[in-house]
Amino acid sequence: MTTIRDVARQAGVSVATVSRVINGNSYVNKDTESRVREAIQVMDYEPNTVARGLASKKTGTIAVILPDIMNPFFSELARAVEDTARHHKFTVIFCNSDDQAPKEKLYIQVLQQRYIDGMIFASNTLDEEDIQTMRGHGISLVVLDRAPRRGNCSIIRSKNVEGAKTAVQHLLSLGCRKIAHIAGPEELITAQERKQGYLDTIRHLKGFDPALIVPGHFSISGGIGAAQALLEYHPDVDGIFAGNDLMAAGALKALHRMGVSVPEQVSLCGFDGVAIAEMTEPELTTVAQPIYEMGATAAKRLIGRIRGETEEPSVTELDVQLVERDSTKRRVRR
Amino acid sequence: MTTIRDVARQAGVSVATVSRVINGNSYVNKDTESRVREAIQVMDYEPNTVARGLASKKTGTIAVILPDIMNPFFSELARAVEDTARHHKFTVIFCNSDDQAPKEKLYIQVLQQRYIDGMIFASNTLDEEDIQTMRGHGISLVVLDRAPRRGNCSIIRSKNVEGAKTAVQHLLSLGCRKIAHIAGPEELITAQERKQGYLDTIRHLKGFDPALIVPGHFSISGGIGAAQALLEYHPDVDGIFAGNDLMAAGALKALHRMGVSVPEQVSLCGFDGVAIAEMTEPELTTVAQPIYEMGATAAKRLIGRIRGETEEPSVTELDVQLVERDSTKRRVRR
DNA sequence: ATGAAAGCGCTAACAA
């Protein structure tokens, strides 16, 4: 293994000079520089990231904490983060939290010991203390998708309330009269906001019934259970807005099993815009988030902060878009 | 930040002693040990992973190189690896290669500079030189799912040929007479083997036609295109074995669009056993691999090798299992 | 059983 000393010797300069040309943070004579570069070539030198990390406390590594990489929404986010990070010569460590606070805390601790430069949190239970701890350790932080209670850090999210309103209005415009909502976990801000959008749109209309909101845990099986319960107690439901596509897919499955046809009897709309929404039959209408863009933006923002280019914490809200497919269909107004 | 020196001072011993109790690799007096442990408690000390890495060349980090984390097969693999790694106190770096050799080479290089302890390769283009390079750098290697041409390293895979045979035999037993195969990329060993299993089972039967093998690139869109082409030229196909579930899902979509009913007119069987296979309507019969187990086994094997517990490279072939669902159905023999 | 001290490979003052 060739080290910086070998290169220095080869080029007839000191290690400091070699370090300078590598990092390009100090003036080096043109000639010396080219001698050094040549030596680097000749000796096939690659700086050792670990040594560099120990000396500078910067490792060129970021971590992304997400609930579960198997959830297609998060795997797309992860993909975007990794692509962007690699483009900027950063390496990414990934961690599944299952939305469990203890796991998140453990990760934070482990990652601090590794001189991680920054973290992207697409998971929930970050509290003020965690944020301060990380700040104290000089770890930059970007919260993605799920914002923390108090927002003194960079946040990338999309317009959940607005998107939910669009979805429900779409259902209304189709002629749906009794629209239910399959909600995500109450503790998740995204779920809260989508429910809020649903409520804001529908609360004042006649026929509104809070019992039309059922929990679906943001999962396929949750969606199945929710749709079953819903149709059992409210067989006249003619529209369902699910808080994410996974639940919508589950609901579709359940409705099919119960012999309820979509969209003829029930119009169904999801949220997220993941690939699976196109795999069902009928394909799912959904409120699409710019998932890849969210991940890419988060990574860019984080790296900007790490490099000291961006200063203050900023909140970015990305637009969502209704994608009409076969699971919603205009019906005759009664 | 508290360092090993702080702890040593607090406990009234040398840093070497502290290091010894942390690593438990040398005899330390019981009393001294408990004094040190207490000091560690009191001072809330956490060893610095980076410093440790520089001194020992072991970082407690493994990398997993996969084609694309967005592919549900690989995200499940990734999840299994991360769970297992965390359990053993390892951290995982993940890298998407898109099956492009240059990206893989770049990752190998970058990861070497980081004193990675080992890598899990679920990607393709690893050549003998790469393997030797990594060996030279003391990086352990496990190849997952896609074995390299020559196998002088640990390999975890599943029984592709056998699984494909099972699938085709299942189709035959149902009464299918004209069975097509949607194949994965020719350069991938998994795709080759599944095609092999198909051929071995069907080649000698009357009615076999090599034109019934069409490429589907292991992707949804590839499956769509393949099914379209297939039905156009061979409208009397009554069974399709797709090399993976993504292509099967795509084929199902295409068949539906063409008005061909599954399983009434065409029986369809996939391979992998990913979640998406249960989301379609009808649900897909598939040859399920023990995906999570594959990832977990790979991680365990790798960590075993890193710790010097396991010695020689070994090849593990896991069993696959036919999961019968609604996309295949017994038909009347003509 | 324990300590002293020499690195690991690099960065970053501080000098020159």
Added chain:
DNA sequence: TTGTTAGCGCTTTCAT
């Protein structure tokens, strides 16, 4: 503009 050198925090001989 360049070199010298003291760390970064830990592991690991080599003594004792």
